[in-house]
Amino acid sequence: MITTIVFDLDDTLYDEIEYCKSGFASVADFLAPLEIRRRLLTGRADLSKAPEAKRIFDCLWEQFTAGLPPRLPPRLLVEDKSGGAAGNRTKTFNAALDELDVSYDEKLIAELINVYRNHIPKITLPQDSRDVLSQLSDKYTLALLTDGFLPAQKLKVQALGIGKYFKCIVYTEELGRDYWKPSPAGFEKLLQTLNVKPETIACIADNEEKDFIAPNRLGFLTIQIIRSARIHTSTSRQTGAAAQYVIQKISELPALLEKLGTE
Numbered sequence: 001m002i003t004t005i006v007f008d009l010d011d012t013l014y015d016e017i018e019y020c021k022s023g024f025a026s027v028a029d030f031l032a033p034l035e036i037r038r039r040l041l042t043g044r045a046d047l048s049k050a051p052e053a054k055r056i057f058d059c060l061w062e063q064f065t066a067g068l069p070p071r072l073p074p075r076l077l078v079e080d081k082s083g084g085a086a087g088n089r090t091k092t093f094n095a096a097l098d099e100l101d102v103s104y105d106e107k108l109i110a111e112l113i114n115v116y117r118n119h120i121p122k123i124t125l126p127q128d129s130r131d132v133l134s135q136l137s138d139k140y141t142l143a144l145l146t147d148g149f150l151p152a153q154k155l156k157v158q159a160l161g162i163g164k165y166f167k168c169i170v171y172t173e174e175l176g177r178d179y180w181k182p183s184p185a186g187f188e189k190l191l192q193t194l195n196v197k198p199e200t201i202a203c204i205a206d207n208e209e210k211d212f213i214a215p216n217r218l219g220f221l222t223i224q225i226i227r228s229a230r231i232h233t234s235t236s237r238q239t240g241a242a243a244q245y246v247i248q249k250i251s252e253l254p255a256l257l258e259k260l261g262t263e
């Protein structure tokens, strides 16, 4: 019988693209005045052509989404956590700065990445997620397990105001970079902390490439949510990577759990 539900965060409880948008807006707000100061200090004649925040944001967004509607492949992601992230992230910023005629070096790029990862996100929890978390918390123990850079993940949890729903939150980054999914370490820590058996846990997440490998192996029930605005759209050919059940909306989750509980 399922007694515990462990949720993934990004593109499971909210649309991660909203976070990306918020991050690029923060970077634009940071860069616009900085660029004016830099042009002043270096005596550049084209001071008046320093890009405004709105233009910087538009350019970053364009690079981020370039030619890829309506769904963005992971290779252009700023926060691509599936590997090879640094190059892709750098590329988005580099390409936008080239376009804006803003001179840069590695130090500036690193600074922009830092602004992105440490910004206070303007994101809200969708109503259907709020309803489901509230409904399920009456009947189940809820937990959250999330990959990604600290403090970015912690700031997302704060901004969404979801901490209160979870008995346990595992930030895999706190265990070490080697323990991001698909490592089982985060899930093992969860089992230990909650002191529950794997077969009593349902894991709900979005990314087939990394989210279900360890939970499947450990014997959790696995459910994939496919949100329409999701960022990661690729599927995995690896055996044991697919979830056992698939839903399209989080509002389908309570009924599915109910059904599985009575089968």
Ligand SMILES: [Mg+2]
Pocket: 008, 009, 010, 011, 012, 205, 206, 207
């Ligand atoms: Mg996710």
